[in-house]
Each structure stands twice: as structure tokens, then as C-alpha cells.
Amino acid sequence: MSDDKGADEEIQWIRSTPVEVILGNHLFRMIQMAAVHLADTPPNLPAAQLTIDLVHAMVEAGGDRLGEHVGLYRSALAEVQQVYVRAASGSTGS
Numbered sequence: 001m002s003d004d005k006g007a008d009e010e011i012q013w014i015r016s017t018p019v020e021v022i023l024g025n026h027l028f029r030m031i032q033m034a035a036v037h038l039a040d041t042p043p044n045l046p047a048a049q050l051t052i053d054l055v056h057a058m059v060e061a062g063g064d065r066l067g068e069h070v071g072l073y074r075s076a077l078a079e080v081q082q083v084y085v086r087a088a089s090g091s092t093g094s
Helices: 002-016 019-039 045-066 070-089
Strands: none
Touching (some): 019 045, 045 070
16 A cells, blocks of 8 residues: 555645646756766767757747746757767867
8 A cells, every 4th residue: 555655645746846847857857868878988879869859849849838947948958969969070079
């Protein structure tokens, strides 16, 4: 029964947490995931590109509805996109 209690608590947390907060958390985790793939040696460009493309789509679709931190999401996305371009071109940016 402890599993049921944990599931109930998780559902309650989802209900009580603004959707913008939950989505923002996922966006930053996905951006972090892209950065990790870009930091691999060699960079895992397909995984990073898929993740970046999905974050871009989410930010574009959500726009200002994502709340007060949408500018941060856009900035973080732009940064990881720049890292991707450098990695894809073989440049370290040094």
C-alpha cells in the first residue's frame, strides 16, 4: 500500500503545482541533457539535436504561457544551440 500512498502524493503534487513550474523544470532538464550529450567525447550530436529541437518546439508552442521565466528558457536554449553549432563544426570555441 505504500506505493499507492506515494502515487497519491505525486498526483496531489502535480495538481497543486502550477503547470508552468513543472514544464519549466522539464525544459531545463532537457537543456541540461543536451549539454551533457554535447560534452561527450565525441559529442553525441544526434541526441543533442533531437533534444534541442524538442525544447525549441516546446518553447515556441508555449511562448509567454510558460510564465515569468520564458526569457530564461529562451536564453538557455540559445546557449545550448550555440554550443551545438560549435560542436557540429568541430570548433572548440577557444
